[in-house]
Amino acid sequence: MRILDERLHADPSRVVLRPFHLSWQAEQDPGSRAHRLVEDIAGLTEEEVEFEFRRVLHDFSERHWQTEQVFEQRYREVERMLGLDGTSYSIERKRLIGAYFCHEYTYAAAALMNPSIVPHPDQSGMHGGACRFALSLRAVGEGHISSIVFREGIAQQDGSFSLWPQGAFATAVMTNEETLVDEDSAVTVHRHAESNLSNTVIFPITEQQRNGLEDLRLVRFDHGNGDYEWIGTYTAYSGSSIRSELLRTRDFKSFILEPIEGRAGRNKGMALFPRKVDGEFVMVGRQDGKNLYLIRSDRVDTWDHDGLLLMEPKYPWEFIQIGNCGSPIEIEEGWLLFTHGVGAMRKYSLGCALLDKKDPSKVIGRTVRPVLTAEDNDRFGYVPNVVYTCGALLTGERLLIPYGISDSAVGFATATVADILALME
DSSP states (O other): OOEEEEEEETTTTTTEEEEEOOOOOGGTTTHHHHHHHHHHHSSOHHHHHHHHHHHHHHGGGGSSSHHHHHHHHHHHHHHHHHTTTOOTTHHHHHHHHHHHHEEEEESSEEEEEEEEEEEEOTTOOOOOOOEEEEEEEEEEEEGGEEEEEEEEEEEEETEEEOOOOOOSOOOEEOOOOOGSSOOOOOOEOOOTTTTTTGGEOOOOOHHHHTTTEEEEEEEEEEEEEETTEEEEEEEESSSSOOEEEEEEESSSSSEEEEBBBSSSSSSSSOOOOOOOOBBBBEEOOOOOSSSEEEEEEETBOOOOOOEEEEEEOOOOGSSSEEEESSSSSTTEEEEEEEEEEGGGGEEEEEEEEEEESSTTTTTEEEBBSEEEOOOGGOOOOOSOEEEOSSSEEEEEEEEEEEEETTTTTEEEEEEEEEHHHTTBB
């Protein structure tokens, strides 16, 4: 396996405007903090409003995109939630109120890790076997809250790749407050129409997601006859409980976030096969915290069965536990499944297994030793001694493998399928 030079790092300069909440529980109470704050702003003279708002713009307008429009939109949300009558407010006063109910959030200040990679929906202009891709990453910011961010790029058949540059401004996906009433229902969010994917951030929305959207494992799912849908499994963490959920999109402009129903949804690390097998949806998951299981269902959003035991730790580098590292990749020889193993000193390493194409419950082979492990400077970081991926990309006969480095950065490696198979027992 060849390690590439490219690295992506946590970046505290990447900020996005987020809603700032003040005691919404008492939103109808005229004495609430939120109401009193609006009253204080309403009591300012127009000259004071102009002075304060110009100062806000001086500090923040160059750090965000369409800042004044964001403040105005936020005011409308506050007006609705507090039941305000702002007919007498000037547009500048409304925007100032919106600014008081916003704050900056550095969504990737603490860590950037656990990437997943899939073919992009737009493959126009690709020649010579090149593949445009969408890369998802887990970004960790203030309060150790995880969100989903993206990068776009082009992979070549020789293992090289290039990333599209990010713009100066990041934007959060948008949704309607009304969709948040029932946290057990699907929520649809939209990328800003004038923002590209590489500058888009998906934040936690429901109470179950409150402390993070963790480790998205994306796959381009083939429904047949050229009908593709991009589906990702991730862990929604509330701060006290976990639940597996789905991200679904067909264009990376609109995303559906929905819970996985059934008892299998209580577990972490589920990864969907890229097509049905024998007419059923199939996933790999770690149902008991240590071993890998194969799970089947007739619905992609409901997984009621615990599944069949697929793999147990076998070698010393995986004695503590094993898990999947993304969706299986279909090759001529079968299903290529990247795994992770945890060994002594809680060191995470990547391995690989080959499953039978017709019956993926049969393990044809697995690597005796890790295919990638933390070494030298890659051992140091937010969580040391960890390499981890949530998915790889096959271009021709070569794999592009993005991977998290000690929960602090993202690196890239490449290898041929033949090289990986040669390492298997």
